Amino acid sequence: MNGNYRETPEIFKSYAPKIFKKNFLSAFRNYTYSSAGMEAFTRELYKDKTLRDVREDLRVIVPTLDITLSAPRIFTNIIT
Numbered sequence: 001m002n003g004n005y006r007e008t009p010e011i012f013k014s015y016a017p018k019i020f021k022k023n024f025l026s027a028f029r030n031y032t033y034s035s036a037g038m039e040a041f042t043r044e045l046y047k048d049k050t051l052r053d054v055r056e057d058l059r060v061i062v063p064t065l066d067i068t069l070s071a072p073r074i075f076t077n078i079i080t
Contacts, residue, residue: 011041011044011045012041015037015040015041015044018036018037018040018041019033019037019038019041020033020037021033021034021037035067051075051076051077052077054077058077059076059077059078060076060077060078061074061075061076061078062074062075062076
């Protein structure tokens, strides 16, 4: 992607079938989709960047779900 986030919708469309692919075992678990598709998508989109690479004047909050604990987890670059 080379940092061109205008491409994000197109890349997301190409990864959507992988991200939202139903897992056979999902009927027996608390979650429906495997994280593998989303992990591949975010690797393609952000490469090796982390929240530390975000400009200091931008505030980012990323809500997630820890499927192991079935609990919410928040990632942020906001220091309080």
